[in-house]
Amino acid sequence: MRSMTVVVVGGGVVGFSTAVCIAEALPYCSVTLIADRFTPDTTSDVAAGIVICSPFPDIPLERQQRWFKETIDHLLAIAQSEQASEAGVLLSSGWQIYKELPADKVPFWSSFVLGFRIMTDRELKRFLDHTFGQAFTTVKCECSNYLPWMEKRFRKAGGQVVKQKVNNLQELSSQGYDIIVNCSGLGAKSLVGDSEVYPVRGQVLKVQAPWLQHFIRDGEGQSYIYPGMHSVTVGGTRQVDDWRLEVDPEDSQDILERCSRLEPSLSRARVLGVSVGLRPSRKNVRVEREMVLLGSRLVPVVHNYGHGGWGVTLSWGTALEALGLVRKCLHERCPRARL
Amino acid sequence: MGHRVRYTQLHVNVCSKLNGKVADSEQNYKVTKNGLKSDTKISNNNNNKSSNNSQLLCLLFPDMRVAVIGAGVSGLSTAQSIYEQYHSIVSPLTIEVYADRFTPLTTSDGAAGFWQPYLYDKGNVQETKWCKETFDYLLSFLSSPDSIKMGIFLQSGYNLCSEPAPDPSFKDSVLGFRQLTKRELELFPGYCYGWFNTALMVEGKSYLPWLMDWLQKRGVTFYQRKIDSFKVLAESGADVIINCTGVRSGDLQPDPDLTPGRGQILKVDAPWLKHWILTHNFTAGTYNSPYIIPGSRSVVVGGCFQLGNWSEQNNSEDHKEIWEGACQLEPSLKHARIVEDWSGLRPVRSKVRLERETMQSGPTTFEVIHNYGHGGFGLTIHRGCAQEAARLLGEILELKGWGPRSRL
Numbered sequence: 001m002r003s004m005t006v007v008v009v010g011g012g013v014v015g016f017s018t019a020v021c022i023a024e025a026l027p028y029c030s031v032t033l034i035a036d037r038f039t040p041d042t043t044s045d046v047a048a049g050i051v052i053c054s055p056f057p058d059i060p061l062e063r064q065q066r067w068f069k070e071t072i073d074h075l076l077a078i079a080q081s082e083q084a085s086e087a088g089v090l091l092s093s094g095w096q097i098y099k100e101l102p103a104d105k106v107p108f109w110s111s112f113v114l115g116f117r118i119m120t121d122r123e124l125k126r127f128l129d130h131t132f133g134q135a136f137t138t139v140k141c142e143c144s145n146y147l148p149w150m151e152k153r154f155r156k157a158g159g160q161v162v163k164q165k166v167n168n169l170q171e172l173s174s175q176g177y178d179i180i181v182n183c184s185g186l187g188a189k190s191l192v193g194d195s196e197v198y199p200v201r202g203q204v205l206k207v208q209a210p211w212l213q214h215f216i217r218d219g220e221g222q223s224y225i226y227p228g229m230h231s232v233t234v235g236g237t238r239q240v241d242d243w244r245l246e247v248d249p250e251d252s253q254d255i256l257e258r259c260s261r262l263e264p265s266l267s268r269a270r271v272l273g274v275s276v277g278l279r280p281s282r283k284n285v286r287v288e289r290e291m292v293l294l295g296s297r298l299v300p301v302v303h304n305y306g307h308g309g310w311g312v313t314l315s316w317g318t319a320l321e322a323l324g325l326v327r328k329c330l331h332e333r334c335p336r337a338r339l
Numbered sequence: 340m341g342h343r344v345r346y347t348q349l350h351v352n353v354c355s356k357l358n359g360k361v362a363d364s365e366q367n368y369k370v371t372k373n374g375l376k377s378d379t380k381i382s383n384n385n386n387n388k389s390s391n392n393s394q395l396l397c398l399l400f401p402d403m404r405v406a407v408i409g410a411g412v413s414g415l416s417t418a419q420s421i422y423e424q425y426h427s428i429v430s431p432l433t434i435e436v437y438a439d440r441f442t443p444l445t446t447s448d449g450a451a452g453f454w455q456p457y458l459y460d461k462g463n464v465q466e467t468k469w470c471k472e473t474f475d476y477l478l479s480f481l482s483s484p485d486s487i488k489m490g491i492f493l494q495s496g497y498n499l500c501s502e503p504a505p506d507p508s509f510k511d512s513v514l515g516f517r518q519l520t521k522r523e524l525e526l527f528p529g530y531c532y533g534w535f536n537t538a539l540m541v542e543g544k545s546y547l548p549w550l551m552d553w554l555q556k557r558g559v560t561f562y563q564r565k566i567d568s569f570k571v572l573a574e575s576g577a578d579v580i581i582n583c584t585g586v587r588s589g590d591l592q593p594d595p596d597l598t599p600g601r602g603q604i605l606k607v608d609a610p611w612l613k614h615w616i617l618t619h620n621f622t623a624g625t626y627n628s629p630y631i632i633p634g635s636r637s638v639v640v641g642g643c644f645q646l647g648n649w650s651e652q653n654n655s656e657d658h659k660e661i662w663e664g665a666c667q668l669e670p671s672l673k674h675a676r677i678v679e680d681w682s683g684l685r686p687v688r689s690k691v692r693l694e695r696e697t698m699q700s701g702p703t704t705f706e707v708i709h710n711y712g713h714g715g716f717g718l719t720i721h722r723g724c725a726q727e728a729a730r731l732l733g734e735i736l737e738l739k740g741w742g743p744r745s746r747l
Binding site for chain 2: 076210
């Protein structure tokens with residue numbers, strides 16, 4: 001019997017993570033990744049890639065914890081390997097600080113990052129407006145390196161990459177794919193008509209400040225400083241339903257002012273560039289499968305989109321869950337097939 | 340004593356730090372046979388020359404020439420402390436720095452610039468105190484606009500041991516000190532115990548030029564030459580000599596306790612590393628175990644600590660051993676580009692020599708303040724020692740009857 005064909009739509013961190021998971025776990029499947037945009041032009045490329053997140057309101061906490069843990073463990077292993085620099089994955093320590101005591105003093109992922117603890121008074125002294133903080137070590141995953149590295153891994157596992165805009169699932173069904181995996185991020189709004197998907201615009205600056213070794217994140221998530229391999233990402237904005245991809249100079253000024261209050265030395269940093277990304281947001285991320293009637297065929301579709309600002313953070317965990325859903329689809333199609 | 344004392348008739352603001360008290364006051368001084376006494380009576384009576392006791396001088400501050408030998412972090416920071424503490428009390432105060440090597444060629448320049456004393460101070464509690472003083476001093480600059488020019492920034496990291504060990508001497512000086520968790524130790528196979536904390540970097544290549552600039556702006560002059568003896572400086576008019584000659588102090592005065600602790604480091608391009616990692620091998624000894632210290636420009640990889648080895652040449656066997664040790668500790672280094680090697684001689688001593696010594700030069704005596712022997716923790720301890728050296732200068736001033744009396 002012929003091998004099953006799987007198509008993954010989307011070339012961002014979720015798309016490639018899912019494609020790699022499937023291709024590596026299911027060697028008897030032929031996996032194709034289709035996207036209209038690839039690195040460096042994806043939303044993931046704009047992201048700083050720090051592994052941190054806020055919980056989705058309606059998804060059981062254990063499930064979110066599993067996603068977080070699986071992603072950070074996967075990235076930690078890369079960070080400690082010879083692949084770290086090529087993959088763009090590094091350990092990052094720092095502080096999440098709050099002006100007022102947060103409702104949740106300990107986030108749901110505190111036991112998955114390294115060395116999580118509450119900041120001492122002496123450490124807080126530096127941050128004049130802030131009264132509470134958490135210190136921990138997490139991972140930073142820079143997609144401008146990670147995506148090419150994942151693509152290499154995907155191809156090595158037999159995957160094929162196609163650059164093409166997909167307008168609707170029908171097109172994919174006509175091409176004969178057995179299973180469709182939808183990692184189209186914000187594109188899901190039109191691709192599958194999901195009106196619950198909306199953009200949250202984020203603008204970030206990349207500055208040259210090689211003396212900065214720690215991340216600083218204001219608990220609200222409005223202001224953050226994330227030192228990376230070659231630059232420091234300074235942000236940000238959270239503009240709901242804002243589709244503008246152009247840089248807004250007022251946002252830049254506002255970001256620099258806010259972040260310089262957190263880290264005064266930033267006023268000495270040279271700005272290398274500014275970029276904008278639209279977080280593919282949804283009240284809850286959608287990781288589930290459904291059977292969709294496309295033309296005359298009933299095609300299994302596995303959805304994995306709507307990660308908002310937590311794409312990198314949940315990429316591997318949700319990819320593994322999507323893989324599980326793909327396996328289920330395959331079992332139902334061919335209960336006796338080797339997978 | 341044979342010192343020429345110049346009398347100046349001035350009102351000055353006196354900032355007295357001799358007893359650790361800061362007093363801002365305008366004082367008039369009466370000269371007596373024994374030195375200075377404050378006098379609340381103000382008189383402008385120049386005609387009364389009959390008695391020394393009633394001759395009123397507004398100020399009696401002889402000029403003083405301080406010669407600092409050595410332009411590493413100890414020499415420069417001691418010059419700074421002396422200026423800070425005495426420039427408004429002693430007028431004029433001349434400070435000169437003599438050295439055969441200046442930044443970027445000093446031992447302080449080659450060091451990674453990482454603030455951390457040895458794990459244990461072996462009872463040298465004074466040294467722990469000076470290190471802490473230095474940490475707090477550097478920390479205070481973090482929010483200042485100068486911090487980057489000074490090469491000061493925070494960095495966190497890991498101290499790793501292959502067996503459980505007592506907490507280090509610096510645990511209360513650094514920020515956020517804690518034991519390593521099991522998961523963290525899993526990142527470092529071969530090590531089963533250790534600590535995490537946030538410490539400071541003070542990069543010599545930035546800090547020393549900043550210090551020189553600071554001193555130059557305040558009239559301190561620099562001379563590049565090798566000083567062959569303390570006497571030579573005393574004879575040319577130096578009142579007090581500050582000896583910060585580091586590993587080559589023995590050239591000026593034999594010191595059997597001083598020995599070089601040769602270190603070699605590799606400078607590597609690995610910008611993904613954001614933590615320092617120091618391993619400790621209690622049998623091999625301090626610094627004879629791999630360490631990785633990222634800086635603002637490159638990553639420093641070491642280490643070795645060869646007592647008695649005076650060679651400043653890079654050694655290829657040391658290079659190989661250091662590189663292999665570092666790659667085992669941090670596998671991601673395998674793809675890092677090695678920029679260059681550097682070797683330096685740590686001025687090792689059983690304890691820092693920070694004390695006064697009166698020396699003879701013919702019929703006269705002169706004062707020397709020794710401040711050397713900081714081993715591998717010169718940058719770590721520099722401010723505490725510089726302040727202490729300046730305090731010793733204050734002792735000299737008091738003894739000689741210079742400057743305001745301590746009871747002010």
